[in-house]
Amino acid sequence: MNTPLPQTRLAVGDIAPDVRLVDHDGQTTAMMSLWKSRPRVLLFVRHFG
């Protein structure tokens, strides 16, 4: 269960938050797992309409 976090500004050198989200297949994914094997580019989209 995610706890809503206050709006923060992350900077280079900070540890990335490990948030759990659901992926396009409906699988709950810990974001931390995304960068375990390779550096990961994370693109937060504005909206996708």
Add this chain to the structure above:
Amino acid sequence: MCREHVVDVRDDYQRFLDAGGDVAIITMGTVEQTAAFRDRNRLPFVCLADPERIAYQAFGVPRGTALQVTGPSVWARGLKATLRAGIGKPIGDVLQLHGSFIVDRGGVIRFVHIPKHSADQPSNDELIVQLQNLKGGNIVGMDEHR
């Protein structure tokens, strides 16, 4: 970071892999909307649904002002994007801005780009260079963009 940019990244995806990295998209849509977006745009990378914007907040991806989202600096690129990707009904908070990050294998953020307006985004080349630097174990050139 709209559909146009996501499609640009898709088209260069092999270059991201060759640079030793990978890509993930986070959207404000539901799982169903996110899956449909991925299918419609033939995206090969993982797409995560964040309708409550928990990750947006955790990473500090801000909401913009109306001027940042619709101002003159946005018009030219917005027209280009519309011509290329088409018009769709916006899903999510239209004032929410986008953001780009690179996280290394240790979970450390190596690149941050928070836009000045909704058309401000890093190029694929810029992101790929950052990955190449990480691949070589060289952190010179890691930069923070605000």
